[in-house]
Amino acid sequence: MTRTMWDSSVGKKTVMAVSGLIMLAYLVVHMLGNLKIFFGSDEFNEYAHALRTLGEPFLHYEWALWITRVVLVAAVVAHAVSAYQLSRRDIKARPTKYVHKKPRASYATRTMRWGGIILGLFIVWHILDLTTGTVHPGGFEAGHPYQNVIDTFSTWYGNVIYIVAVLALGLHIRHGFWSAAQTLGVGSRTRDRAFKTIANVLALVLTVGFVSVPVAVMTGVVS
Amino acid sequence: MKLTLRVWRQRNADADGAMSTYEVDDISPDMSFLEMLDTLNEELILGGEDPVAFDHDCREGICGACSLVINGDAHGPERTTTCQLHMRSFKDGDIIDIEPWRASAFPVVKDLVVDRSAFDRIIQAGGYITAPTGAAPEAHATPVPKPDADFAFEHAECIGCGACVAACPNGAAMLFTSAKVNHLNVLPQGAPERETRVLDMVAQMDEEGFGGCTLTGECATACPKGIPLVSITGMNKEWLRATRRSGKR
Numbered sequence: 273m274t275r276t277m278w279d280s281s282v283g284k285k286t287v288m289a290v291s292g293l294i295m296l297a298y299l300v301v302h303m304l305g306n307l308k309i310f311f312g313s314d315e316f317n318e319y320a321h322a323l324r325t326l327g328e329p330f331l332h333y334e335w336a337l338w339i340t341r342v343v344l345v346a347a348v349v350a351h352a353v354s355a356y357q358l359s360r361r362d363i364k365a366r367p368t369k370y371v372h373k374k375p376r377a378s379y380a381t382r383t384m385r386w387g388g389i390i391l392g393l394f395i396v397w398h399i400l401d402l403t404t405g406t407v408h409p410g411g412f413e414a415g416h417p418y419q420n421v422i423d424t425f426s427t428w429y430g431n432v433i434y435i436v437a438v439l440a441l442g443l444h445i446r447h448g449f450w451s452a453a454q455t456l457g458v459g460s461r462t463r464d465r466a467f468k469t470i471a472n473v474l475a476l477v478l479t480v481g482f483v484s485v486p487v488a489v490m491t492g493v494v495s
Numbered sequence: 496m497k498l499t500l501r502v503w504r505q506r507n508a509d510a511d512g513a514m515s516t517y518e519v520d521d522i523s524p525d526m527s528f529l530e531m532l533d534t535l536n537e538e539l540i541l542g543g544e545d546p547v548a549f550d551h552d553c554r555e556g557i558c559g560a561c562s563l564v565i566n567g568d569a570h571g572p573e574r575t576t577t578c579q580l581h582m583r584s585f586k587d588g589d590i591i592d593i594e595p596w597r598a599s600a601f602p603v604v605k606d607l608v609v610d611r612s613a614f615d616r617i618i619q620a621g622g623y624i625t626a627p628t629g630a631a632p633e634a635h636a637t638p639v640p641k642p643d644a645d646f647a648f649e650h651a652e653c654i655g656c657g658a659c660v661a662a663c664p665n666g667a668a669m670l671f672t673s674a675k676v677n678h679l680n681v682l683p684q685g686a687p688e689r690e691t692r693v694l695d696m697v698a699q700m701d702e703e704g705f706g707g708c709t710l711t712g713e714c715a716t717a718c719p720k721g722i723p724l725v726s727i728t729g730m731n732k733e734w735l736r737a738t739r740r741s742g743k744r
């Protein structure tokens with residue numbers, strides 16, 4: 273069964289759909305957690321600490337976090353590898369382009385590949401910036417995420433990178449969520465509108481939720 | 496009407512092709528697109544030139560032989576087959592680009608003619624249905640619920656022209672394959688091979704070098720028979736079901 277899954281274009285799409293939904297579920301939680309920044313530094317830092325003690329005493333310190341990280345890395349790798357292999361196959365299937373070109377499909381649909389690459393690069397920067405602190409502007413302090421977030425969004429490039437990535441994310445989810453429903457075979461004529469609406473709502477809510485943080489720092493709401 | 500045609504000319508499968516420009520005059524708006532090309536070919540033959548090769552057969556929109564990408568649209572601007580497209584869809588003085596279906600699985604044979612035998616091999620991979628041979632069975636011997644019959648019929652409308660592949664940015668044959676899979680998988684006559692049919696047809700589709708589905712919906716927009724995009728969703732569902740079941744065996 274695993275072989276059939278991985279060898280088939282339909283199977284690879286299934287891998288993309290499932291890994292995409294895992295990442296999407298994580299993002300909803302991540303976005304909601306980010307909004308804690310509006311309740312002040314204590315609550316935000318406490319929340320960040322609580323993520324490390326999540327599942328205690330059943331789990332050891334930070335285990336819940338590491339389990340999440342492993343699952344997410346697996347999802348990102350599965351998603352990216354499938355996307356790369358499927359894209360290569362797609363490009364090979366149309367070796368000669370049409371002379372008469374027409375603009376086709378919605379913006380969200382056409383930007384899936386580039387959007388995905390942007391998101392992949394963003395994840396690397398985002399981790400180096402706010403998890404490891406390697407490329408963090410100003411002094412990175414582990415355990416003080418509130419200040420770290422403000423440092424990042426006090427730089428122009430921090431804001432630009434973040435907002436561009438979040439917009440790419442919104443577009444990616446808009447087409448991706450609905451597509452996942454089709455790939456997993458749960459879409460239907462009667463449910464089509466519902467899935468499109470959910471996709472649009474998810475895309476919009478996540479975009480607004482994530483963008484609100486840099487905007488709040490820029491406007492001084494969070495300082 | 497006076498028209499400028501830019502037509503893909505390619506001597507044979509191995510030769511390089513290019514767009515050639517031709518002028519045609521006295522085109523009636525009542526002519527079909529293929530009749531307009533016939534007019535061009537008559538002139539080319541009279542001038543001692545090689546006529547433009549293009550596929551056509553019934554010219555009634557039911558055989559699926561005609562296959563032209565007109566101004567970037569498979570089967571042209573109307574939702575029909577090229578043979579049922581009429582020159583009234585164009586204006587005097589228009590420049591019309593005519594290209595063959597473009598897909599690595601559909602190699603150009605000559606000019607606008609492509610080899611679509613990859614579709615035949617997908618059908619073959621689907622295999623037979625288990626049915627007793629001999630005299631036609633009594634029509635009511637196998638009851639089919641009306642919604643299933645309608646669903647099967649909607650998918651049976653596929654004429655296998657390949658417009659879905661031509662329109663798809665990935666050169667995918669998902670809509671064609673899904674039409675065939677859904678057509679038989681929903682009926683009691685197709686039930687015994689329900690799993691092997693979808694697995695084998697999808698495997699053959701991949702084998703032929705068609706691309707994958709990114710759900711752009713271009714195929715369903717181009718389809719002259721209106722096979723819906725959700726047909727692909729149905730095939731995905733069948734494929735996942737069959738994969739789960741084959742794992743248990």
